[in-house]
Amino acid sequence: MSTKQKILTILRQDGNIVSGEKLAATLDISRTAIWKAVRELEKQGYHIEHFPNGYHYLVSDVLEKELITNEHLPTSAIFIKEETESTMDDAKVAALKQQTSPALFIAEKQTGGHGRFGRAFFSPNGQIYMSLLLEPNQTFEELPQYTILAAVALSLAIDHYTGKQTQIKWVNDIHLEGKKVCGILSEAISNFEAGRIQHVILGCGINFSLDPQSFPTNLQTKAGPIFPQANPSATRNQLIQLIWQYFFELLEDLPNNKYLEIYRSKSMVLGRRVQFSQQGVTYHGKATKITDTGELVVQTKQGDKTLSSGEISLEAIE
Template identity: 35%
Template structure:
């Protein structure tokens, strides 16, 4: 661990109290000059470190993404490896490259301030501005014989995201099957699950769950065509992005060990904004019209078709929802 990272960690642990330069130097067995240089380096990187004569230094949490701050806030049974980047083409693409070079042996999370090539389902571009958004991918090693269910993993992640947003921001959250999270009837979060395959065995070796959150992005900054559909979680907040990531990862790994049981599906159904609604479903090359009867225990969409029959769909995209009530018309 570098002196700079060690100083940051100690200041975070002490906050909101101050630590003197002498105290930090003694704890880390370095000179006062080394401490001063570490503080300068942290401030240059965007961290808020207050300095007061006679008291020392104090860490003040801000919107700067920080690996130590995220790690400090994670609770629960699993502590993943966390990589924080200022800019990346795509957090999912970064993890796929990482897993291709060396198969993951433990959960690994990549968090970025901005993406230059963020993407969602079907390769659609995902708008990823700096500072106002949050982009992370969770890489999960899949060992031989380990249970894996892509549909339930995606739906369980949607519940985790919804729970995180409601807890931290107290906003109304809805889920549009299968991977869209809506706040105030606008898409605020997209979820994309992908996998890498072991070339020798042909089996899935790593699953990557990407999550893109429009945290405080102003409505007028979204590209044309998205302004009526996309939206932010909130307009302003004192909650930091580090706190959002820590809370989300804590919830995610608390439920990951049992997600294949579908024990979260009651929560998913309660959050669903499509049950009971007329929808247009695109499945492959087909457009299917029907009324959503349920989301079943496997996370599949159960449609009542015009001919009176019922059919379940494990994959596809709801392209239109005709709500009987509400303001969403996507």
């Protein structure tokens, strides 16, 4: 552990003002070395108050492996970058290099992020951009509904830290108070010779804490942050940790379909009229059911239409 990390640990654990003299004696280094290390921590984004009698740690939102880890994701399986083109691409490269999974890839800044159908999306700095690499080694028919599991885990974690109730727009968007705060993208890498899915990658882009007015004008009525205030009630580390804690708990609970019950209860489309396009034809109807395999059943004048996430995008909800 570096000197900076040792000082950070002491300040966090103490919770009060810790004198430079005490830090120096504990770590057997000079007061000057303490001061330099504190300055380096501040440059990294940590908030530390300076007093005549010492230093006091304030809650900071710097991404840290040690605060995200859980029994399924050791620190050695968490990779954090200052900037990347896409965490999905980072996960794909890691899969090709036979990275042990599960593994989590996170970035402070993402320059080439995209959603379903290759759509680019607004990616301001300091939000949450992450992708989870899994190695199910199963046939397509055997695969769990990973996108739905991730949506439920995200929704529950956001509920926990906001005290509000999120909704899920089929199949992969999380909405809070009528605005999209998170999108999920899942991709599979197949082994055609073996007929099995070798890897699955779950990507998440989360609007964590932002001024709602900072969104592009055309998005302000559609998208928003989880925390519009300057001082959110949770850190990104806490939210990320809880998301994947919930995800792996739901995964371990299979084949119990409790996650589907939660998903359906949080649906913002069931029972409502929707519009969608399929093979160049626009349909209108009422969303009546989400199947056990995550498909949406819409009752239209032309009969029931069963929609999969890969072939349509909901265009309107009435």
